């Protein structure tokens with residue numbers, strides 16, 4: 001799944017040093033420049049649970065002109081948790097770190113649907129009112145589609161992240 | 164048919180559609196045979212928007228199967244105004260009735276409501292979303308008049324907001340059909356609908372036009388819908404645009420002799436009354452077909468819910 005090139009890049013690049021190493025936790029790398037805060041939002045990480053979070057924004061990168069990096073200390077994110085990132089950071093790589101070592105490394109994969117993560121932009125949609133219902137979006141090849149009203153969103157999915 | 168609920172025409176396969184239409188034809192041919200078939204059954208009607216026709220049609224269908232209805236009544240006089248959620252309301256009414264019919268202004272309302280109930284729920288319109296029972300009666304009418312395979316249909320008018328149109332096109336994509344969509348540019352099909360029609364496996368052909376003229380001679384069916392005044396910023400623009408999508412005997416001069424003209428009704432001035440007495444007109448027949456088709460649907464869903472085998 002991962003090419004040698006990525007490993008090489010991650011292991012040796014000086015730019016990595018801009019964000020401090022973590023001991024145990026998750027490093028989300030190769031996030032498109034400017035999306036780091038959306039990554040935290042979509043994962044529901046707001047610092048209120050005491051996680052140590054460090055962010056590198058607009059770090060020079062070989063793959064993009066600029067990339068963002070998010071490091072969450074003390075939390076190993078599951079595949080399900082990170083797959084939702086595919087909506088806003090499709091190229092992200094996930095590194096699970098224990099005792100300063102990357103013990104697992106994978107790409108985000110597109111989940112078939114995401115629940116309770118995005119808010120439907122259609123004001124006439126039943127999921128946006130006072131009903132006791134969790135938002136649900138089917139993930140399409142391009143974009144997402146509300147399972148209730150059918151609205152398709154292709155651009156600016158990050159703006160739909162529930163807060 | 165094995166479904167708990169009828170929410171959208173998208174859930175219906177070709178076999179499902181044919182099962183309903185066949186049953187409707189049987190019932191239509193001999194209504195007396197089913198007059199007591201669902202004696203004692205109660206159908207709960209929850210209409211959050213007024214729709215006298217659809218409601219009467221369901222009521223008639225249930226009563227002609229020997230059952231009866233319980234009606235939530237107008238929204239203004241019910242607990243809805245006290246702020247009760249739809250999810251709560253359907254869970255309460257579920258305890259009174261053997262099946263529910265829901266019309267609601269919000270898109271996706273029927274999908275959501277169906278997640279909260281165990282009795283069959285039929286969507287009678289959810290905002291700009293779906294209206295599958297209208298679709299089934301449309302399909303029944305098309306099948307009776309022109310057949311559903313090797314069909315060339317023109318669908319004209321407000322294609323953007325017209326839910327009957329969306330539901331109908333999804334359903335028709337199960338058959339060998341060429342669908343022509345005729346509308347002003349501002350009222351074209353939403354991209355969601357176009358996306359779905361392109362996803363349809365059976366390779367239905369769809370094309371969009373801004374004028375009826377060029378394709379009229381090739382049509383087996385012309386399905387006309389109303390263009391509403393409120394879709395336009397001013398009266399002049401409305402008059403100008405709407406006028407181009409009205410039909411009269413002169414418009415139909417180039418039509419095939421066996422063209423079938425349909426309309427979900429009520430019409431305003433989209434179809435000149437001079438067409439009513441011609442062989443083209445099928446819109447009143449279409450409206451009447453709502454009863455046998457809804458009888459068939461109720462019969463199939465209620466029999467399923469009771470675990471009966473029809474055959």
Ligand SMILES: [Zn+2]
Pocket residue numbers: 120121122125126127146147148149150151271
């Ligand atoms: Zn929605």
